[in-house]
Amino acid sequence: MALLRGINVGGNNKIDMKTLKAVFEAAGMASVRTYINSGNVIFTCDTGTHATIAEMLGSAIEQQFGITVPVLIRDVNELRSIVQALPASWANDAAAKCDVVFLWPEVDTPETLRALNIDPEIEDARYTPGAILRRVTRKNATRSRLTRIVGTPLYSQVTLRNCTTARKLLVLMTE
Numbered sequence: 001m002a003l004l005r006g007i008n009v010g011g012n013n014k015i016d017m018k019t020l021k022a023v024f025e026a027a028g029m030a031s032v033r034t035y036i037n038s039g040n041v042i043f044t045c046d047t048g049t050h051a052t053i054a055e056m057l058g059s060a061i062e063q064q065f066g067i068t069v070p071v072l073i074r075d076v077n078e079l080r081s082i083v084q085a086l087p088a089s090w091a092n093d094a095a096a097k098c099d100v101v102f103l104w105p106e107v108d109t110p111e112t113l114r115a116l117n118i119d120p121e122i123e124d125a126r127y128t129p130g131a132i133l134r135r136v137t138r139k140n141a142t143r144s145r146l147t148r149i150v151g152t153p154l155y156s157q158v159t160l161r162n163c164t165t166a167r168k169l170l171v172l173m174t175e
Contacts, residue, residue, distance in 0.1 A: 001079060001173055002057055003102055004039030005070040005159040013067050015039070020061070027060045035172055036165065039069070042172050050075075051105075072102055072159055076173045078130050083170045085128035086163055090135050097141050098163040101132040107157045115154065117145055133163075 002024075007013045017034040020041065024032045029043035045053055050073040058071045074082075082100060090098040103112060113127040122143050123136035136144050149155045161169070 001074050001076075001169060002039075002041040002043070002054070003072045003074065003159050003161070004041070004061070005072065005156075007039040007069055008037045013069065015061070015065055015067075015069075019064065023060050023064045024057065027057055029057075033172065035169060038161070038165075039159075040161070040165065040169055042169065070104075070156070070159070072104060074102070074130065076170070079166070079170050079173060082128055082131045082133075083167055085126070085131075086133055086166070087135075090133075090163055092162040092164045094138065096135055096137050098135045099133075099146075099160050100163055100166040101134060101146070102159050102161065103131055104157040107154060112154065116149065119143075119145055132158075 004015070007015045017037060021032050021034055024041055024043055029045050032041065032043045034041050048056070054071040054073045058069060061067070061069045061071070082102075086098075086100070090096070092098045108130060110127045113125060113132050116125065116132070118125040118134075122140040123134060123146075125132055125134040125146070127133075134144075134146060136146075149158075
């Protein structure tokens with residue numbers, strides 16, 4: 001699976017999912033499917049490391065769309081481990097916001113969670129290999145310290161999906 005960072009957000013970096021699917025297929029990916037409009041692409045690939053696949057797909061996207069898009073690759077076992085670490089009671093609903101902050105390898109460490117200086121009075125955040133899992137009540141969402149990473153070097157090395165999307169991606173990958 002590929003998670004594309006920062007596409008179709010606020011009218012910026014617009015990418016058509018049908019065209020994106022074709023780009024992945026032209027790059028040699030098989031069984032390509034996209035999920036919602038935020039840069040989630042499920043596919044199979046028989047060769048290459050996560051890094052080489054991400055680099056190849058990033059180049060193909062830049063060539064097709066003329067924009068640089070960071071690409072993070074996760075296989076089904078990695079995503080399963082992340083989703084299984086989500087508490088079953090956590091949901092993205094009217095009461096709370098629940099997110100999976102996927103980490104690029106350079107920041108995939110428990111130290112990243114400590115660097116966020118999360119306030120446990122208003123939110124619960126946990127490191128699991130590959131991601132930070134975060135839940136905050138809707139009334140405290142704007143007080144979250146996670147929002148303070150926008151514009152920092154760390155911000156360019158994460159991509160966020162709500163827990164519902166993360167769970168659905170796992171289902172799609174295992175179908």
